Amino acid sequence: MVRIFWATCPECKGRFQCHWEELRHKGIPLLCPYCGKKFLDEESPAIEE
Numbered sequence: 001m002v003r004i005f006w007a008t009c010p011e012c013k014g015r016f017q018c019h020w021e022e023l024r025h026k027g028i029p030l031l032c033p034y035c036g037k038k039f040l041d042e043e044s045p046a047i048e049e
């Protein structure tokens with residue numbers, strides 16, 4: 001089973017799923033699929049996991 005979390009884009013407020021093992025607490029920028037903004041998980045205004 002793949003663990004995921006929901007990130008919220010600080011730019012457009014779009015919510016999208018990310019792979020937890022690959023991206024959570026890794027310091028790797030997430031890429032918003034709606035506006036193309038790159039941001040760290042810590043910069044997301046809302047995280048659901």
Ligand SMILES: [Zn+2]
Nearest residue numbers: 009012032035
């Ligand atoms: Zn966005």
